[in-house]
Structures are given as C-alpha cells and as structure tokens.
Amino acid sequence: MYRSIALIFVALASATVHTVKVGSTGLAFDPQTISAAPGDTVVFELFPGHNVVEGDFDRPCQTDDDDFYSGPYSETNSGERKFVVNVTSDDPVYYFCGTPGHCQGGMVGGINVPTSGNETIDAYSQAAVGAQPAQVPNQPRGGQLLNDAQIASLTSGGVASSASASVSASAAASASTTNTSARSGAASPTASAATASATAGAGHSYVGQINGLAALALGAAAWLA
Numbered sequence: 528m529y530r531s532i533a534l535i536f537v538a539l540a541s542a543t544v545h546t547v548k549v550g551s552t553g554l555a556f557d558p559q560t561i562s563a564a565p566g567d568t569v570v571f572e573l574f575p576g577h578n579v580v581e582g583d584f585d586r587p588c589q590t591d592d593d594d595f596y597s598g599p600y601s602e603t604n605s606g607e608r609k610f611v612v613n614v615t616s617d618d619p620v621y622y623f624c625g626t627p628g629h630c631q632g633g634m635v636g637g638i639n640v641p642t643s644g645n646e647t648i649d650a651y652s653q654a655a656v657g658a659q660p661a662q663v664p665n666q667p668r669g670g671q672l673l674n675d676a677q678i679a680s681l682t683s684g685g686v687a688s689s690a691s692a693s694v695s696a697s698a699a700a701s702a703s704t705t706n707t708s709a710r711s712g713a714a715s716p717t718a719s720a721a722t723a724s725a726t727a728g729a730g731h732s733y734v735g736q737i738n739g740l741a742a743l744a745l746g747a748a749a750w751l752a
Contacts (some may be wrong), residue, residue: 529577529621530632530667541558542564542566542567542568542603543563543564543567543568543701544567544568544569544570544678545561545563545567545568545570545666545686546569546572546606547561547569547571547572547579548571548572548573548574549571549572549573549577549578549579549597549624550573550574550575550576550624550634551572551574552652553635554624554629554632554633555633555634556579556622556624556634556635556636558636558639559635559636559637559648560636560640561608561638561643562639562649563614563618563638563639563640564614565614565615565616565617566613566614567613567614567721568611568612568613568614568641569611569612569613569638570610570611570678571609571610571611571612571616571670572598572606572609573597573600573609574606575606576622576626576632577598577626577629578596578597578599578600578624578625578626578663579596579598579600579610579622579623579624579625579636580594580595580596580622580624580625580661580662580663581594581595581596581597581598581603581622581669582594582618582621582623583621584619584621584646584650584651584654586658586687587623587630587635587651587654587655587658587661588623588625588630588631588655588659588661588662589658589659589661590625590657590663593609593669594664594668594669595610595622595668595670595674596625596664596666596667596668596669597667597670598610598667598672600664601715602667602672603672603698604674606736607674608673608674609671609672609673609674609675609678610667610670610671610672610689611670611671611673611678612669612670613670614638615672617639618639619637619638619639619640619641620637620638620639620640621635621636621640621651622635622636622637622638622740623655623661625637625661625662625663626661627661628659629661630655630658630661631655631656631657631658631661633652633655633656635648635651635652635655636648642744645704646697660717664693681718690731712731
C-alpha cells in the first residue's frame with residue numbers, strides 16, 4: 528500500500544508544464560491551442576497590452592464568475608511574473624484577450640479544443656468577430672502570478688489544485704516515514720522533510736503547495752530506491 532501511495536506522488540512530479548505566449552507576435556496566443564492532461568500546468572507569459580480571460584464557446588469574448596483571468600500586464604512587474612493555471616480535466620477550455628477589440632480581432636486560444644466538428648478554435652474565432660465588447664473581471668482569479676524562480680519548481684513539483692491535496696500529501700508522507708521507521712528504527716530525514724513541506728502548503732499559496740509536492744516526490748523516490 529505504501530509503495531502505491533508513493534508512486535502516485537512520483538507521477539504528480541512528472542506532470543507537464545506548458546508555456547503560452549500572450550501577444551508576443553501581435554493579436555495572437557503562441558501556440559494558439561495546446562493539449563494538456565489533468566495535473567498539467569499552463570504558464571501564460573503576458574506581453575504589453577495583453578491579458579488572458581477564460582470564456583465559453585457559446586459566448587465569445589464573454590466570461591463567467593468561475594472563469595480564470597490573469598489581470599492586466601501592468602500587474603506582472605513588466606512581465607517578470609507569469610499567470611499560472613492548473614489543468615483539472617480533459618474538457619475543452621476557450622480563452623481570449625480582454626483588451627478592447629483584441630478578441631474580436633481573432634486573439635483567442637484554447638486547451639484541449641476539438642480539431643474537427645462545430646467547436647474548433649477557428650469556429651470560436653469566427654464567432655468572436657461579431658461579439659459584444661469583451662468582459663474583463665475586476666481582479667485576477669483562477670490562477671497565480673509567479674516569477675521565474677517559482678515557475679522553475681513546477682518541473683519537479685506540479686501545482687496542487689487545493690489545500691486538501693497538500694493535507695493528503697502530508698498523510699502519505701507520514702505513512703511512508705512510519706513504514707521506513709519500522710525497518711530502520713529511525714525516521715527518514717527526507718520523508719520527514721516531505722511531511723513538513725506538505726503540511727506547510729495546506730491553506731497557503733500555490734508556491735507552498737508546489738514546494739510541498741516537490742519535497743514529497745523526492746522523499747517517495749528515495750524510499751522506492
């Protein structure tokens with residue numbers, strides 16, 4: 528059982544980090560679409576005059592209360608911070624730039640968007656041409672603004688989707704430590720560090736959760752060796 532738990536968290540550490548440039552070449556997301564699995568992370572790199580807002584296919588250039596929004600470029604410290612979003616399902620996600628006129632000008636993108644049928648990214652872009660002026664929330668939501676040093680840790684940690692995930696990670700690390708203690712008579716320092724990191728992450732920012740899962744993955748890998 529302990530080995531199975533450890534393998535789950537090692538798998539979390541292998542999640543993919545996708546980077547999307549927002550406005551680096553004009554009114555476009557680069558790449559325009561990506562394919563991502565649950566547990567993957569998307570890093571939106573904003574360029575001056577642009578932002579990213581999640582929307583619905585049936586309502587181009589419009590957003591809902593539970594959709595993500597990066598905030599304006601001015602909140603990124605001149606591009607130093609990127610907008611980081613966790614992928615939680617395989618469902619299609621459509622997004623656009625909320626700067627006036629940009630969505631209607633074709634600045635749209637998506638995650639896991641169909642490549643055929645009636646809901647392709649081209650269909651969304653065409654529908655946006657005659658859409659109402661874009662809606663933009665009052666403040667960033669649904670993600671986290673992180674600098675390069677914080678984002679670098681994603682390659683070894685992955686973003687936890689909730690505080691409860693960190694609590695579960697703490698429980699798993701504790702179980703691994705107990706099992707190791709029964710064999711050696713002393714708790715593994717690596718596993719203990721993982722427990723402390725995971726516990727500290729609960730209820731705090733994505734950064735704490737990232738570090739907790741990174742430490743946990745290292746502890747699990749050491750236990751499996």
